[in-house]
Structure formats: structure tokens, C-alpha cells
Amino acid sequence: MIRFDSVSKAFPGGQRAAVTDLTFEVERGEFVFLVGPSGSGKSTVLRLVLREDVPSSGDVHVLGQDLRAIPGSKVPHYRRNLGMVFQDFRLLPQKTVRENVAYALQVLGRSRGLIAEAVPDVLKTVGLAGMQDRFPHELSGGEQQRVAIARAVVNRPAILLADEPTGNLDPDTSRGIMKLLSRINANGTTVVMATHDQSIVDEHRLRVIELAEGAIVRDERSGVYQPELVEPAQAPVQGAVRESSRRRTIADSMADRITARDLGLRTPDGDAGTDADAPDSTARGAKGETGTTR
Ligand SMILES: Nc1ncnc2c1ncn2[C@@H]1O[C@H](COP(=O)(O)OP(=O)(O)OP(=O)(O)O)[C@@H](O)[C@H]1O
Numbered sequence: 001m002i003r004f005d006s007v008s009k010a011f012p013g014g015q016r017a018a019v020t021d022l023t024f025e026v027e028r029g030e031f032v033f034l035v036g037p038s039g040s041g042k043s044t045v046l047r048l049v050l051r052e053d054v055p056s057s058g059d060v061h062v063l064g065q066d067l068r069a070i071p072g073s074k075v076p077h078y079r080r081n082l083g084m085v086f087q088d089f090r091l092l093p094q095k096t097v098r099e100n101v102a103y104a105l106q107v108l109g110r111s112r113g114l115i116a117e118a119v120p121d122v123l124k125t126v127g128l129a130g131m132q133d134r135f136p137h138e139l140s141g142g143e144q145q146r147v148a149i150a151r152a153v154v155n156r157p158a159i160l161l162a163d164e165p166t167g168n169l170d171p172d173t174s175r176g177i178m179k180l181l182s183r184i185n186a187n188g189t190t191v192v193m194a195t196h197d198q199s200i201v202d203e204h205r206l207r208v209i210e211l212a213e214g215a216i217v218r219d220e221r222s223g224v225y226q227p228e229l230v231e232p233a234q235a236p237v238q239g240a241v242r243e244s245s246r247r248r249t250i251a252d253s254m255a256d257r258i259t260a261r262d263l264g265l266r267t268p269d270g271d272a273g274t275d276a277d278a279p280d281s282t283a284r285g286a287k288g289e290t291g292t293t294r
Helices: 040-048 072-079 099-108 112-125 141-153 171-186 198-204
Strands: 001-009 020-025 031-034 057-062 082-086 160-165 190-192 207-212 215-220
Touching: 001 040, 020 040, 020 112, 020 215, 031 040, 031 198, 040 082, 040 160, 040 190, 082 141, 082 171, 082 190, 099 112, 099 141, 112 141, 112 215, 141 171, 160 171, 171 190
Parallel strands: 031 190, 031 207, 082 160, 160 190
Antiparallel strands: 001 020, 001 057, 207 215
16 A cells, blocks of 8 residues: 655755665555654655655655656645645634535535535544534634544545644543544554654554654554553564564454444445544643644
């Protein structure tokens, strides 16, 4: 689904390459945490998948496509396969919740009928059914992030990229956002999430790829944020770098398998699901309540 072959990326004037000789593969349906200190290259990896940057050397393949071979004019079409969520939400401040989500479909030329159906569905999925006429400044940080996630998945992308999606949120709100991302993953969307959130990584024990100074220093099937901080008895067996090709989805660590109906997605019989988790009614933990406009 995502394959990096000896990928390096250097920026002009940089003291060192942003990423160096990255080789890894993410399989369909996986949930992968990208961890590492600030400046270690996590966002660069996401930008390479998004085709916002191209490697200085090496190749990136996503969904069977060699990203280097996609001409600039075809990049927007390629990106229809991807959803992206950012730490600072990046909602359009002059648009309501409904309009923010609908806009993602309007720019793809989707019909009014489809938009009228899909937007309420996805808002229900993210637990914001009653808030569609609010503006971003009338929402908590957690609610704004739910809108951003709704916007990212309303077109049902195969891959969701999240760059520190809980970075501006308090711990409880972060847990709610992670639960939502887990549900989206359990329904088949591959998720790659860059994060500094130790408790979320440690709670979920999913695949962890750790970067340091642009290189992969750890790739664990069922990892923690920082193995040396975990008691030896609890520490998972560390796999060698690149040993983690076994597909591990969040469903592996969830007792209750979640169905499309739970997610509010349309099932083959056209039925829509039930509400997902309630929105973070107490979530006023955002540092930056209104994201920047994209
Ligand atoms: N457009 C750019 N031009 C020059 N250097 C860049 C550019 N983008 C990233 N870098 C450099 O590449 C390195 C990796 O940056 P990147 O943003 O990928 O790190 P990160 O792990 O995502 O950091 P953080 O956790 O702070 O978001 C850093 O040294 C950064 O300064």
C-alpha cells in the first residue's frame, strides 16, 4: 500500500538530509505510529506520501503508483486516495461545520445529492450530528479536530495521514480522537500517524516506526513510545528493523470488532450506522482553538 525504497530527502541549505535511506512498507489496513524527536523526519515522511515533496533519491510507491512518475497536473487526482489531518485542524473559519466538510467534496466535483447525503453521515460518524451549523470558533479543540477528520474521510480515502492530530488537545480529548481514528482504521482505512503522544502509543501497542535524525532506528510490530521507559516485564519483544511486515491492524488489539454500521458508513443495503462516540463536550483543551486556513 505504501512502500519506501531507500528514500532520502535533502532540502537546500539543510545541514543534513531530512530523511536518509528509509526503507519500509505499510500494508493495507495497518495502523502505524511514526515517532521520534522534533526534526527527526516524521512530517517529511507524510509529505512524501502526500506527494508534496519528491525524494532526492529512492522511490515511494503508494497504492501501486510510483509517485515520481505522477506528473504535477495529476497530483490532485492522486490525492483523492488520501485524507490528511493536522495538529492545528486547518478549518475554514468563515464556513460552518457542514460547509467545511462539504467543501472537500465540492472541490472534487461531487454532485449536490451525494454531498447532501455524505456530509450528515460523516458528521454522525465523528459524533457531531447536532453541530453542523456551528462555526469553528464555536467548537472546542476536540470538536474542531473531529470536523477535520470528517473532512479528511468524507471521500472515503484508502489512506489517512495524521500529523500530530492530538498535539493541541488535552489527554481525555486526545483519547476520544484516537478512538475515532481507531474506528476508521478498523473499517479498512490504512492510518499513518505522526505523534509525540506517549500515552496513546503505549495504550494501543500498534506498529511503531521510530525515526532519529532522519533514519529508522526501530520498527516494532506492537510497539511502545520509548521501550526503555517500560518495565522489562511489560516490554514487548523488539523486532528487528523491517521485521514488521506482518499486517497488524488496530482490530488486533480491540476486543469488539467495529462494523461499517457502527462507523455510520453506508452498508451495502444502504443503511447508515449509529452515532460514534459522543463529541468532547468538556473538551476545551485546545491551545489553538481556530486553525489556520488552508
Ligand atoms: N521545507 C524544508 N526546507 C528545509 N528544511 C526542512 C524543510 N522541511 C523539513 N526540513 C528539515 O528536515 C528535518 C525534518 O523535519 P520534519 O518536519 O520532517 O521533522 P518532524 O519529525 O516532523 O518534526 P516535528 O516533530 O517537530 O514536527 C528538520 O531538520 C527540518 O528542519
